[in-house]
Amino acid sequence: MARIGISEQQVFEAAEQLLQSGQAVTVSAVREVIGSGSFSTINVMLGKWKETNDHRRPTDAPDMPESVARAMRQLWGAAWKEAQDGIKAEREALEAARRDMERERRDMAAEISRLETENAAQAETMARLTVSLEDKAAALDQAEKAETVLRIENARLDERAKAVESRAEDLKQELAELHRRFLELAETRREGEEKPAGKTSKAKPGKSDPG
Numbered sequence: 001m002a003r004i005g006i007s008e009q010q011v012f013e014a015a016e017q018l019l020q021s022g023q024a025v026t027v028s029a030v031r032e033v034i035g036s037g038s039f040s041t042i043n044v045m046l047g048k049w050k051e052t053n054d055h056r057r058p059t060d061a062p063d064m065p066e067s068v069a070r071a072m073r074q075l076w077g078a079a080w081k082e083a084q085d086g087i088k089a090e091r092e093a094l095e096a097a098r099r100d101m102e103r104e105r106r107d108m109a110a111e112i113s114r115l116e117t118e119n120a121a122q123a124e125t126m127a128r129l130t131v132s133l134e135d136k137a138a139a140l141d142q143a144e145k146a147e148t149v150l151r152i153e154n155a156r157l158d159e160r161a162k163a164v165e166s167r168a169e170d171l172k173q174e175l176a177e178l179h180r181r182f183l184e185l186a187e188t189r190r191e192g193e194e195k196p197a198g199k200t201s202k203a204k205p206g207k208s209d210p211g
Contacts, residue, residue: 014033016053030042
C-alpha cells in the first residue's frame, strides 16, 4: 500500500497556525502539528511558505477579544492582590523574625555579659584561693619544720628526763644510805652517852675512902 504524503496546503496551514499562536515556525513544529511527513518534504514546502510570509511575525496576531481581555484583567487583578497579600504577609513575617532576632541578640548580649562577669568573679575567687593555698602551703611548711624541731627537742628532753630520773634514783639510794648511816651514828652516840652515866651511879654507893 502506497504511503500517503502531505500536501503544501497542510504545511501552509500548520505554519499559519504556529504563527498565529506566537510560536516559532520550524520544520519540527510543523511536523508536530501535522502529525506526519518527512523532514525533507516539510522543509521544501515550508521554504515556499516563508518566501511570501517571512516578513510576518507572531505580533501580527489578531487583537485579543474584549471578553478575554476582561478576564485577563480580572485574573491579573486577583493575582496582583494575592501577590500583594503575600508580600505583606512575608514582610510581616520578616519583621517578626527581625524582632525575634533582635530580642535573641539582646538576650545573647546579656548572657555574654553575665558570663563575662561570672568568669571575672571566678577568676578573682581563683586568684584568692591560689594566694590562700600558697599561704597555707607556706604555713604548713613552717609547721612541719617546727614539728621537726619539736620532735628533736622532745627527743632531747626525753633523754634528759631519763638522765634526771636515773640521777634521782641514784640520789634516792644515796639519801637512803645516808639516812641509814645517820641512824647508825645516832644509835652509836646514844649508846656512848648512856655508858658513862651507868658507871657513875654504881660508884657512889661503894665510896669508903675517908680521905
